[in-house]
Amino acid sequence: MKRWRLFLVLFLATLLIPLGAAAQKDTLxxxxxxxxxxxxxHFHFERVGIxxxxxxxxxLLHKNKRLEYEPSLATSWKALxxxxxxxxxxKGVKFHNGEVMTAEDVKFxxxxxxxxxxxxxxxxxxxxxxxxxxxxPETIHLITDRPFPLLLExxxxxxxxxxxxxxxxxxxxxxxxxxxxTGPWKFVEWKRDQHIKLEAFDxxxxxxxxxxxxIIRAVPEVSTQVAELKTGGVDLIRNVxxxxxxxxxxxxxxxxxxxxILRTHYIEFDMRHPPFDKKLVRQAANYAVDKQTIxxxxxxxxxxxxxxxxxxxxxxxxxxxxxxPYDPKKARELLAQAGYPNGVDxxxxxxxxxxxxxxxxxxxxxxxxGIRATPKPWDPGPAYNKFLQGEGKATHGYYGSWGYYSVFxxxxxxxxxxHTEPGxxxxxxxxxxxxxxxxIDEARSTVDQAKRKxxxxxxxxxxxxxxxxxxxxxxxxxxxVSKKVEYEARGDEWLWLFDAKPKR
Amino acid sequence: MTTLLLRRAIRVLVVCxxxxxxxxGILQLSGDPVALMMPEAPEADRAKLREAxxxxxxxxLQFVRFVGNSIRGEFGKSFYYRAPALDLxxxxxxxxxxxxxxxxxxxxxxxxxxxxxxxxxxxSLLDQIVTVVVFLGQSMPVFWTGxxxxxxxxxxxxxxxxxxxEGWQFMILPAVTLGTFQAPLxxxxxRSSMLEVLGLDYVRTARSKGVSEWIVICxxxxxxxxxxxxTVTGLQFGILLGGAVITETVFAVPGVGRLIVRAILxxxxxxxxxxxxxxxxxxxxxxxxxxxxxxxxxPQIRVR
Numbered sequence: 001m002k003r004w005r006l007f008l009v010l011f012l013a014t015l016l017i018p019l020g021a022a023a024q025k026d027t028l029x030x031x032x033x034x035x036x037x038x039x040x041x042h043f044h045f046e047r048v049g050i051x052x053x054x055x056x057x058x059x060l061l062h063k064n065k066r067l068e069y070e071p072s073l074a075t076s077w078k079a080l081x082x083x084x085x086x087x088x089x090x091k092g093v094k095f096h097n098g099e100v101m102t103a104e105d106v107k108f109x110x111x112x113x114x115x116x117x118x119x120x121x122x123x124x125x126x127x128x129x130x131x132x133x134x135x136x137p138e139t140i141h142l143i144t145d146r147p148f149p150l151l152l153e154x155x156x157x158x159x160x161x162x163x164x165x166x167x168x169x170x171x172x173x174x175x176x177x178x179x180x181x182t183g184p185w186k187f188v189e190w191k192r193d194q195h196i197k198l199e200a201f202d203x204x205x206x207x208x209x210x211x212x213x214x215i216i217r218a219v220p221e222v223s224t225q226v227a228e229l230k231t232g233g234v235d236l237i238r239n240v241x242x243x244x245x246x247x248x249x250x251x252x253x254x255x256x257x258x259x260x261i262l263r264t265h266y267i268e269f270d271m272r273h274p275p276f277d278k279k280l281v282r283q284a285a286n287y288a289v290d291k292q293t294i295x296x297x298x299x300x301x302x303x304x305x306x307x308x309x310x311x312x313x314x315x316x317x318x319x320x321x322x323x324x325p326y327d328p329k330k331a332r333e334l335l336a337q338a339g340y341p342n343g344v345d346x347x348x349x350x351x352x353x354x355x356x357x358x359x360x361x362x363x364x365x366x367x368x369x370g371i372r373a374t375p376k377p378w379d380p381g382p383a384y385n386k387f388l389q390g391e392g393k394a395t396h397g398y399y400g401s402w403g404y405y406s407v408f409x410x411x412x413x414x415x416x417x418x419h420t421e422p423g424x425x426x427x428x429x430x431x432x433x434x435x436x437x438x439x440i441d442e443a444r445s446t447v448d449q450a451k452r453k454x455x456x457x458x459x460x461x462x463x464x465x466x467x468x469x470x471x472x473x474x475x476x477x478x479x480x481v482s483k484k485v486e487y488e489a490r491g492d493e494w495l496w497l498f499d500a501k502p503k504r
Numbered sequence: 505m506t507t508l509l510l511r512r513a514i515r516v517l518v519v520c521x522x523x524x525x526x527x528x529g530i531l532q533l534s535g536d537p538v539a540l541m542m543p544e545a546p547e548a549d550r551a552k553l554r555e556a557x558x559x560x561x562x563x564x565l566q567f568v569r570f571v572g573n574s575i576r577g578e579f580g581k582s583f584y585y586r587a588p589a590l591d592l593x594x595x596x597x598x599x600x601x602x603x604x605x606x607x608x609x610x611x612x613x614x615x616x617x618x619x620x621x622x623x624x625x626x627x628s629l630l631d632q633i634v635t636v637v638v639f640l641g642q643s644m645p646v647f648w649t650g651x652x653x654x655x656x657x658x659x660x661x662x663x664x665x666x667x668x669x670e671g672w673q674f675m676i677l678p679a680v681t682l683g684t685f686q687a688p689l690x691x692x693x694x695r696s697s698m699l700e701v702l703g704l705d706y707v708r709t710a711r712s713k714g715v716s717e718w719i720v721i722c723x724x725x726x727x728x729x730x731x732x733x734x735t736v737t738g739l740q741f742g743i744l745l746g747g748a749v750i751t752e753t754v755f756a757v758p759g760v761g762r763l764i765v766r767a768i769l770x771x772x773x774x775x776x777x778x779x780x781x782x783x784x785x786x787x788x789x790x791x792x793x794x795x796x797x798x799x800x801x802x803p804q805i806r807v808r
Contacts, residue, residue: 193758
């Protein structure tokens with residue numbers, strides 16, 4: 001019996017050896033739910049891919065922790081007129097293969113996305129750019145076909161790739177096995193659905209990142225990610241759901257870092273049909289929902305109430321517009337005034353799987369003031385058909401959220417949610433507000449930021465009054481981080497790992 | 505023997521058509537892939553993509569096109585990866601097969617000796633324990649077993665890595681998880697068929713001839729008890745592949761199951777179709793081999 005036990009101990013010891021060797025201080029391991037289909041930064045548009053790309057490629061601009069523009073591959077920039085932007089390029093920037101970055105590479109990068117034949121999913125982001133003109137080796141002009149106020153926002157993630165190298169190896173090989181950029185880490189290996197291995201680039205213009213090795217693993221299950229984090233298998237995980245936050249806060253080897261993000265929640269009303277064709281009913285619904293309680297009890301405090309759908313961090317936000325308070329009495333009064341003294345029955349739809357409890361709580365709160373709401377949950381696939389096509393059939397409303405596509409500008413939510421032009425997003429089905437289209441268009445047609453700000457302030461007061469939604473709250477990004485690593489969550493949900501440092 | 509093979513081969517074909525009809529039909533019902541591909545894009549862009557991908561054609565035409573292509577092994581390009589779907593599936597197949605075969609091996613290795621022991625020492629304490637374990641093993645869903653094993657062996661005791669597929673020690677937990685799913689049923693079959701055979705006349709005859717108990721069990725009884733065991737093992741192979749889908753997701757194993765789960769969520773038709781089709785083919789092939797093996801083991805079938 002004794003000998004058997006000795007054998008068992010020896011056997012288990014052999015298992016431990018390779019594990020111990022894996023944990024090195026100069027290696028940072030990040031877990032994402034999946035990998036993007038390619039490492040080529042121009043041929044996907046997915047968060048999991050962008051997070052890898054930004055650590056390998058630089059764009060013209062960068063945003064610091066406070067989300068202010070910072071020079072990156074461009075050292076300065078300015079609008080020459082409504083449709084021409086000038087960028088001065090940084091001198092002597094090296095690609096991972098040793099070549100020096102030039103204006104040719106910048107032009108090439110734009111052209112490959114703007115070429116419709118290449119079908120880049122990022123085409124829509126920058127299609128307003130009509131021409132990329134090389135003025136001299138250090139200066140380029142971007143010429144847009146109309147005033148394009150979002151241009152600088154788009155330049156924060158627009159990676160520059162090396163022309164010669166891409167032309168030599170071809171798009172396919174570039175994206176799978178030979179990606180080359182100017183960023184802090186260079187490519188080593190990609191095993192699909194397993195890991196992407198990167199190594200610090202000695203010639204990076206900012207200097208060397210703190211971690212020599214960067215490994216991005218693909219781990220689909222959140223509970224598995226948490227187990228990895230607790231045991232030191234990975235150092236950083238994203239999207240820790242609110243029920244897991246206390247657990248990671250209490251664990252001796254991990255901490256949680258949070259930051260407010262753009263994703264904003266709302267209930268979109270179908271304003272074509274009763275009862276939400278009536279302004280008073282829409283306002284009543286806004287008074288009926290106790291947002292603070294939902295944030296505290298169902299979201300572990302990781303949310304902040306918003307006054308309208310315009311996020312506090314977005315350009316154009318007006319802090320003087322205040323949120324609807326929780327006032328069920330007032331809600332009942334307004335409902336009676338609107339002609340529903342005995343209440344009214346409605347159906348609210350949602351395909352927002354992770355926020356099911358919040359959805360049900362909102363419907364319950366509406367029911368308590370007399371807007372008797374039946375929650376109807378959907379799977380995302382069929383829901384898209386139902387809500388967004390045909391005639392937009394989410395009568396009488398639906399619970400959803402909008403992530404602004406990471407653009408910090410009021411336009412990024414106002415246009416898709418409320419503009420009724422054909423070809424638009426959901427506004428065309430659900431929103432009916434006199435004159436709002438014109439205001440959104442007007443703010444879009446100038447790069448005069450002061451004027452845009454004035455129009456957006458006006459819009460926010462207007463939509464608060466008209467209440468095309470129940471304005472709810474915005475979310476927080478929640479990172480689970482190993483105590484061996486120092487890193488803070490960012491408001492743009494980026495993992496800018498150049499800022500990550502080993503903790504002593 | 506030839507008619508038997510022929511009959512089985514026809515059955516394989518029927519299954520093929522059935523499988524493709526079902527995968528195609530379910531995906532047709534599950535929504536618009538274009539909306540999922542570009543959820544926040546303008547409708548005009550989506551309409552263009554829908555047209556380009558042939559989703560506006562009549563469903564019957566789409567199905568005929570699908571069957572025609574899949575016979576030639578062409579499942580089209582993945583919407584998501586922009587690469588041939590078949591290649592994506594084949595690339596991950598070795599991992600899934602490794603996991604499945606390891607789990608199967610483990611299950612056989614555990615359940616045959618334990619089953620024999622249970623049958624020979626029927627109603628002994630150990631037999632009772634085995635019965636309880638079988639009961640538990642069958643009632644635990646795979647994902648739960650997986651997470652529990654992970655919490656115990658990887659998080660609590662730190663004996664094994666949590667997830668990934670980087671070396672042999674990474675294979676232990678997924679294989680055990682999947683094996684736990686399969687072993688109980690196998691064990692029960694071994695036990696009951698051994699019990700049946702042990703009571704037969706020829707065993708008694710062997711014993712009365714003075715043949716040692718060991719040889720009676722292994723040579724006389726086990727060979728005859730093996731028939732149902734082989735059948736069930738073959739049938740279970742398909743269920744194992746199904747279990748691999750979940751196990752791969754829990755343990756971040758880069759296999760076909762995980763690929764298919766993701767493809768389903770993204771309505772990436774070509775990958776789902778290629779994946780399900782290939783897995784179905786493997787199950788059908790294994791069952792075919794089992795049928796043949798069965799005929800070899802049991803002369804009565806060959807004659808019929």
